[in-house]
Amino acid sequence: xxxxxxxxxxxxxxxxxxxxxxxxxxxxxxxxxxxxxxxxxxxxxxxxxxxxxxxxxxxxxxxxxxxxxxxxxxxxxxxxxxxxxxxxxxxxxxxxxxxxxxxxxxxxxxxxxxxxxxxxxxxxxxxxxxxxxxxxxxxxxxxxxxxxxxxxxxxxxxxxxxxxxxxxxxxxxxxxxxxxxxxxxxxxxxxxxxxxxxxxxxxxxxxx
Numbered sequence: 001x002x003x004x005x006x007x008x009x010x011x012x013x014x015x016x017x018x019x020x021x022x023x024x025x026x027x028x029x030x031x032x033x034x035x036x037x038x039x040x041x042x043x044x045x046x047x048x049x050x051x052x053x054x055x056x057x058x059x060x061x062x063x064x065x066x067x068x069x070x071x072x073x074x075x076x077x078x079x080x081x082x083x084x085x086x087x088x089x090x091x092x093x094x095x096x097x098x099x100x101x102x103x104x105x106x107x108x109x110x111x112x113x114x115x116x117x118x119x120x121x122x123x124x125x126x127x128x129x130x131x132x133x134x135x136x137x138x139x140x141x142x143x144x145x146x147x148x149x150x151x152x153x154x155x156x157x158x159x160x161x162x163x164x165x166x167x168x169x170x171x172x173x174x175x176x177x178x179x180x181x182x183x184x185x186x187x188x189x190x191x192x193x194x195x196x197x198x199x200x201x202x203x204x205x206x207x208x
Contacts, residue, residue, distance in 0.1 A: 004031045010077070011037045014060065015112055016105045033114035039207070040118065043200065044075045047082060050194075055120035055136050057194045058083075061113040062104060069128070070099065071121045084121045091132050120193065138193050147188055147198075156199040158184075169206050176205075 004027055011034055012020060023030045037060075044059040050073050060072040060083075067089025074082040079101045086094040104110060119127075122136035149160040157168040164177040165184060176184050187201045 004034055007034055008038055010041060013101065013105070014041065016062075016107065016110045018108055019111045020105075030114065036114065037112070039204070041075075043196075045073065047074050047076045047080055050074055053194065055122045055138055055193060056084075058116075058119055058121045058124050061116040061124070062110050063113060064107075064109040064111065066109065068110070069124075070104070071124055072099070073121060075101075084125065091129060118190065120190075138190070147185060147192075151198055153197065153199045156202040158198075158202060167202050167205055169202060172206060174205050 007015075007020075007024065007027070014037060015023060023034070027034075040059050045057065050056045056073040058071040058073065059075070062068075062070040062072070068085075068087050070083055070085045072081050072083040081099040081101055081104075082096070083099065084094065084096050085099070120136060120138045122133070123138045125133040126135050126139060151158045155168075155170045159166050159168075164175055165181050167174040167176065167184075184201070184205065187204070188198050191198055191201050
C-alpha cells in the first residue's frame, strides 16, 4: 500500500468537510481510499460526455444515514456535477440533476463512499431498489463472444489463452490468472458499456 503524506487538493475538494478532517487525522489508514478517489477523478467524464449512453457511469457516491444517495456521472473538474439523487429515501421524487460540489461537501451528514465500486447508475439503483427500478442491461449475463481473445491498440495489447491472459504495454507485461483474469474482463465489459477504450482498462492494470 502506498502511504500518502498529503491529500491531493483536487481529491480533497471531493470530500465533505467533516469526513475530510477525520481522513487527514488518520491518513495512513485512508491512503488506499484516497488513491482510489484520485483514480476515479482522473477518468470521470466531463459535463455532457455521457449524453448518448444507454447507461451512465457512477463514478462517485455520496450518502448519509437518512436514505440519501447521490451518484455522480459527470464533473467539470471545478464545481459542476451531474448525476442521480435520492434524497431522504424518497424514491418517488428521485431524479437526474446538476449539483454544486461546494454545496455537497458543506452538508455535515454527507460522506463520499470510499469503497464504492464503479458501476452504472442504473445498476446501482436496481441493486439497491430492485422493486422500483428496471434491471439494466449491464446486469444481464454477458455473452461469451462479447470480447475478443486478442486485442491490439498500440502500445496496449492483451492476449487470452488457455492458461491465462497476458497484458502488454510497450515492452512491459502483466499476467492474469483466475479471479484476476475474471475481474479484468469484467472491467473490460464495463468499459465497453461506458464507451471507454479497452486500452484505458489495460493502463489501469499497469498503474496498479
